[in-house]
Amino acid sequence: xxxxxxxxxxxxxxxxxxxxxxxxxxxxxxxxxxxxxxxxxxxxxxxxxxxxxxxxxxxxxxxxxxxxxxxxxxxxxxxxxxxxxxxxxxxxxxxxxxxxxxxxxxxxxxxxxxxxxxxxxxxxxxxxxxxxxxxxxxxxxxxxxxxxxxxxxxxxxxxxxxxxxxxxxxxxxxxxxxxxxxxxxxxxxxxxxxxxxxxxxxxxxxxxxxxxxxxxxxxxxxxxxxxxxxxxxxxxxxxxxxxxxxxxxxxxxxxxxx
Ligand code: ADP
Ligand code: MG
Numbered sequence: 390x391x392x393x394x395x396x397x398x399x400x401x402x403x404x405x406x407x408x409x410x411x412x413x414x415x416x417x418x419x420x421x422x423x424x425x426x427x428x429x430x431x432x433x434x435x436x437x438x439x440x441x442x443x444x445x446x447x448x449x450x451x452x453x454x455x456x457x458x459x460x461x462x463x464x465x466x467x468x469x470x471x472x473x474x475x476x477x478x479x480x481x482x483x484x485x486x487x488x489x490x491x492x493x494x495x496x497x498x499x500x501x502x503x504x505x506x507x508x509x510x511x512x513x514x515x516x517x518x519x520x521x522x523x524x525x526x527x528x529x530x531x532x533x534x535x536x537x538x539x540x541x542x543x544x545x546x547x548x549x550x551x552x553x554x555x556x557x558x559x560x561x562x563x564x565x566x567x568x569x570x571x572x573x574x575x576x577x578x579x580x581x582x583x584x585x586x587x588x589x590x591x592x593x594x595x596x597x598x599x600x601x602x603x604x605x606x607x608x609x610x611x612x613x614x615x616x617x618x619x620x621x622x623x624x625x626x627x628x629x630x631x632x633x634x635x636x637x638x639x640x641x642x643x644x645x646x647x
Pocket of ligand 2: 438439440
């Protein structure tokens with residue numbers, strides 16, 4: 390193991406068991422994520438993307454193979470990993486600040502310092518004036534930023550993002566993809582982003598994993614290199630290489646309306 394490796398999946402398979410029998414969701418998945426890397430994961434619906442994130446989050450154990458974080462086998466959920474979902478799961482009766490502090494409360498990690506850090510995150514990322522507002526007073530994009538800051542407040546090493554923008558309109562998701570990338574890079578976090586939006590994945594990721602249909606296996610891997618003035622995903626969509634990646638990945642996913 391390279392000392393920079395933070396997440397490792399070593400030949401991981403997972404079968405779900407139900408009354409109807411056994412469903413293989415993912416099969417022999419191996420990959421490694423370096424510290425600070427931004428990994429995109431795309432693949433057809435139902436191919437096991439959420440399953441992969443749940444395994445890294447320690448919410449389930451693989452049927453076979455190993456999942457490691459910083460070289461140690463994942464035994465269960467830990468504060469090393471933060472999970473952000475499509476729904477923001479903010480509590481409507483709590484203020485923005487109270488929502489952001491929730492993760493720390495649950496983990497019994499509320500201290501003067503951790504609270505201060507959470508408030509600073511809100512201020513740094515443009516939500517300081519909304520500390521005492523309630524979620525319903527905020528737009529969908531702002532709510533997702535609050536959800537990200539709540540995840541960052543527990544100071545995880547690894548962020549898991551499962552289709553975090555898919556409930557939002559196009560303009561908002563575009564703007565938010567910029568903001569979220571910026572925040573994650575500034576905070577020097579490692580991230581795994583699952584999305585069905587190929588453009589989003591290409592523009593945000595350092596490396597992209599393409600999965601086959603269920604049971605998901607890694608079909609191919611792309612190291613994304615886009616030429617641009619800055620690393621803003623919105624700007625990077627205009628890079629000359631962008632369309633090339635898009636066409637290749639589009640073909641591989643074999644997206645068609647049947
Ligand atoms: P994705 O996120 O790529 O859409 P999932 O990881 O959610 O896919 O699911 C992969 C496959 O496993 C799907 O076919 C899904 O129906 C099945 N599956 C997911 N969760 C369960 C479960 N709890 N029990 C049985 N089958 C499941
Ligand atoms: Mg999913």
